[in-house]
Amino acid sequence: MTTTAETIVAGDGGNRLNKQVKGWPGWIALVAIALVALIIGATRSSGPLTDDDRLDGISQRLACPVCDGESVYESQSPAATGIRQQIKALIQQGAYSDDQIIQYIETKFDAKTQLVPKATGFDSLVWALPVFAGVCAVAGLAVAFRRWKMSPDTVPTEADQAIVDAALREQGDE
Amino acid sequence: MLAASMNGTVGHSILLVGLVCATFGALSTVYGIRTHDGRLLRSTQRYAIGVALAGVAAFAVMERAIVQRDFSLKYVQTVGSADTPFLFNVTAIWSALEGSILLWLVILVGYTVVIARRFRKRLDDPLVAWALVVMFVVCMFFFLLTLGPTDAFARGAEGITSGPGPNPLLQNHILVLFHPPILYLGYVGMTVPFAFAIAALITGRVGERWLTETRRFALFAWAFLTIGILLGGWWSYEVLGWSGVWGWDPVENASLLPWLTGTAYIHSVLVQERRGMLRVWNLTLLVSTFALTILGTFLTRSGVIKSVHAFSNGTIGPYLLGFFGLVMVVSLGLIAWRGDRLRSPGAIDSPLSREGAFLANNVLFTLFAFVVLLGTVFPLIVEALQNRTIKVGSPYFESLSIPFGITLLFLMAIAPVLPWRKASGELLRERLFWPAWGGVVAIVIPLIFGANGLAPLLAFGLGGFAGGSALRQLALATRRQGVRGLLGRANGGMIVHLGVIIVAIALVASTSYTHSSRLILETGQPAAYAGHTFELVEVQKFTTPRSTGVRAQILVDNAKTYAPAITTFTNFGDNIPTPSVRNGIVNDIYLTLESGAKAGSTTAAIKVFIKPLIVWLWIGGAMMVAGTALAGFPGKRRRRPTEPTSAPVRLDDLPQEEPVNA
Incomplete structure (x- = not known):
């Protein structure tokens, strides 16, 4: 049976160990393992893409020319089915990159079928505006925190101050 | 009669x-x-x-x-x-x-x-x-x-x-009975907090009391909007035949927009209730949420945007646009009029505080809503200004949603352990240690099973981190209060967080690691793909009073037969695919029948999708709903529910709490 003093000592030891584990060495080990795991995962190859995987990737970037807001990948219309077959045939030829296949499809259907807006000209606004808004938001937050830091939370009135002074006097008397 | x-x-x-x-x-x-x-x-x-x-x-x-x-x-x-x-x-x-x-x-x-x-x-x-x-x-x-x-x-x-x-797609699955009414319960429910926000502005009683009184209505509407969106994803998965749950279609985006601002609101309202701050912000979020329901309806019901979901044959557009304008003018006018009473009495002392995290969360949700709205209306802007057409589709939204998702998961990991006012570095090191190890485990386990790619692994890691944080909070609460530790806004909210994390991980996994292949099957000759076998049993014809079609019986892994079909609705003529899905805890096997299949034929072309973790989307969704319900119950009471928790109470609130004379 342990005495109370021994229990306190054991408890202190446990707390100290807990503190040591959660100290900087523990965190450094944690970050190191996470980084190594992420690097292994990021550099690990998933193997060559199959024709069907490439077909899915390309058809997800193209709008079905006769549908209401569906991609070639999603649509079950005969037009989308036909485009998928054409893409697959081009992939199987093995001579074209994904971008070349998309360009070919766009030329053939004479339509702007890409679902990814270009990053040039007026269209680039759709990419730039979110970045601009993000920068504004971060700057706004920084300004707000700075202003909050400079201005005190609440300004005590004279009445508040009198209550505090009285309480301090009472404490002093005791 | x-x-x-x-x-x-x-x-x-x-x-x-x-x-x-x-x-x-x-x-x-x-x-x-x-x-x-x-x-x-x-x-x-x-x-x-x-x-x-x-x-x-x-x-x-x-x-x-x-x-x-x-x-x-x-x-x-x-x-x-x-x-x-x-x-x-x-x-x-x-x-x-x-x-x-x-x-x-x-x-x-x-x-x-x-x-x-x-x-x-x-x-x-x-x-x-x-x-x-x-x-x-x-x-x-x-x-x-x-x-x-x-x-x-x-x-x-x-x-x-x-x-x-x-429409044939609306007579193909039982979910048509549930998805639209449930979604509308959420969508329309946002009118209630909006009505009280306007009332608070008109009466000048812009303190915290009206917030606490409408809290459950806001939660109720948010919960139904969440269920509605998830059921929409499930329906899309079960009916449309492309194996996805979310296509960033304008109608889907119209339901997501108020959800994003509504989610921001149910977080930032806590800061106002606790500290009396962010009054203008909360009112703006409520007005935005309601206005976005009207704007979304205008975009998808007026014919200005083409969508597979849209009903675009009416003259409703100018009415909705006019009403949207009225809502904005009246709301912003009232906020400007009440500007003097809306000034917050407090200050956020440090970014490393609970309220600082809520503010960051709000900025992220609002920015995300801006991105979704911009992508949805940008083709209209281009057409109006430059008289040409462009398309903005899922690759745009997906690429921009990744940084938001990653940052939100990080915030979900940090925020629950932060105290109000200010946190020290030591306190964070202490409280975040084991949740962070949860994140490491969530990276290492998928890595052992062959996962790759920086973005998905980072998402898994942050998901594990955030999950650890939420579990830590729940463990502390239940240790103190027993089962009651699961009730209340903070603890129910942690269960919602766990649901969101599960949904996020399932979405990342199913987007990053889906594989598909087109197989041409012959009866009696099993084909192998992704560790499974698929054997054509027969191709049958079926007829109903409104449709005809063909159905292929496919034996999967020599165990059970699945029957993807193509249905032709007599009154429409379109071929509608009906996928057949084998649900599993780790993977779904999703089968669709390719066009050209003939009844009695000994061959059929099918497409096989291997979809990881899909079932966890619905499990996570159920947890979000359960958590919201638990958040609606009163937790540990410190004050009367209608009493503002913020220290400063503006004197201008007090006389007007009195009802008018009878």
């Missing part, structure tokens, strides 16, 4: 009665407030009941007309059919524009009468009275729509004895 051809006249009459009730309800309530006539204000409930009865009756008459196939009505000629089965005949009411506005109306009048009933003892309180005025005005607008541009009871051409029935 009511003659079938009377449906139109009766429907119009009922809608007119509803419009009159809503108009008189609004006018008499305003008059009662102006003249301090308590007796008049207490009679408001009668108008609310009148409005509700009219809305429900109009919906019932239209439902009856469709079920009894009253082809004298133009709307029934559009969505009705002699061959549609009973279930899809019932749901046909919300399968096109006019009926969907009726559905909106019936839910709106339901909320109106619930508000009148819930606050029946305080109908003479100006705050409640003005909130009811706003509800009545919104009801008036929707009654006007149903009598004007979306007149479901208009007479159709003579001599029509059948119609095409609802």
Whole structure:
């Protein structure tokens, strides 16, 4: 049976160990393992893409020319089915990159079928505006925190101050 | 019994009665407030009941007309059919524009009468009275729509004895019965907190009390919007045949936008209740959430945006745009008018605090909403300014949603352990240690099973980190309070967080690691793909009164037969694929039949998708709903529920809490 003093000592030891584990060495080990795991995962190859995987990737970037807001990948219309077959045939030829296949499809259907807006000209606004808004938001937050830091939370009135002074006097008397 | 051809006249009459009730309800309530006539204000409930009865009756008459196939009505000629089965005949009411506005109306009048009933003892309180005025005005607008541009009871051409029935995609799955009404319960439910926000601005009682009183309504609406969106994803997965749950379609985006601002609101409202801060911000979020429901409806119901979901044949556009403009002008005008009372009395001491994290969360959700709105309307802007067409689709939204998702998961990991006011580095190191190890485990385990790619692994890691944080909070709460530790906003919120994390991980996994292949099967010769075998048993023909089709019986892994099909609806002619799915805890096997299959043939082409963790989307969704329900119960009480927790109470709130004289 342990005495109370021994229990306190054991408890202190446990707390100290807990503190040591959660100290900087523990965190450094944690970050190191996470980084190594992420690097292994990021550099690990998933193997060559199959024709069907490439077909899915390309058809997800193209709008079905006769549908209401569906991609070639999603649509079950005969037009989308036909485009998928054409893409697959081009992939199987093995001579074209994904971008070349998309360009070919766009030329053939004479339509702007890409679902990814270009990053040039007026269209680039759709990419730039979110970045601009993000920068504004971060700057706004920084300004707000700075202003909050400079201005005190609440300004005590004279009445508040009198209550505090009285309480301090009472404490002093005791 | 009511003659079938009377449906139109009766429907119009009922809608007119509803419009009159809503108009008189609004006018008499305003008059009662102006003249301090308590007796008049207490009679408001009668108008609310009148409005509700009219809305429900109009919906019932239209439902009856469709079920009894009253082809004298133009709307029934559009969505009705002699061959549609009973279930899809019932749901046909919300399968096109006019009926969907009726559905909106019936839910709106339901909320109106619930508000009148819930606050029946305080109908003479100006705050409640003005909130009811706003509800009545919104009801008036929707009654006007149903009598004007979306007149479901208009007479159709003579001599029509059948119609095409609802869109084939809307008569292909049981979820058509649940998804639209549940989504609308959330969408329309956002009107209630908006009405109280406007009432708070008009009365100048912009303190915290109205927030606590409408807290459950906001949570209720948010929960139903969440369920509705998830059911939409499930429906898409089960019906559309492309194996996805979310396509960033404009109609989907229209439901996501108010969800994003609503989610920001249910977080930032905590800062106002606790610290009395962010008053303008919270009001703006509520106004935005309601305005986005109207704008989203305009975008998808006016024909300006083409979508597979959109009903784009009406003249409703200018009405919705006008109403949206009115909402914005009135709301922003009121916020500007009450600017002096909306100044927050406190300050956020440090970014490393609970309120600092909520603020960052709000900025992220609002930015995300901006990105989704921009991507949705950008083709319209280009067309209007440059007279050319462009398309903005899922690759754009997916690439931009990754940084938001990653940052939000990080915030979900940090925020629950942060104290109010200020956190020290030591405290964070102490509280975040084991949750962070949860993150490491969540990276290492998928890595062992062959996962790759930086973004998905980072998402898994942050998901594990955030999950650890939420579990830590729940463990502490239940250790202190037992089962009661699962109740209340903070603890229920942690269960919602766990649900969100599960949904996020499932989305990342299913997007990053889906594989597919087209297989040409021959009877008796199994084909192998991704560790599974697929064998064609037979190709059958099937016929129903409204459709014909072919179905391939596929034996998967020599265990069970699955039957993807292609259905041709006689009245439409389109081929509609019906996928067949083997659900699993780790992977779903999703089969679709390629076009060209012939009954009796010994070969068939199928597409096989291997979809990881899909079932966890629905499990996570269920946890979000359960967590929201638990958050609705009172947790550990420190103060009366209507009492603001913020220290400073503005004196200008106090005298006006008194009801007006009887």
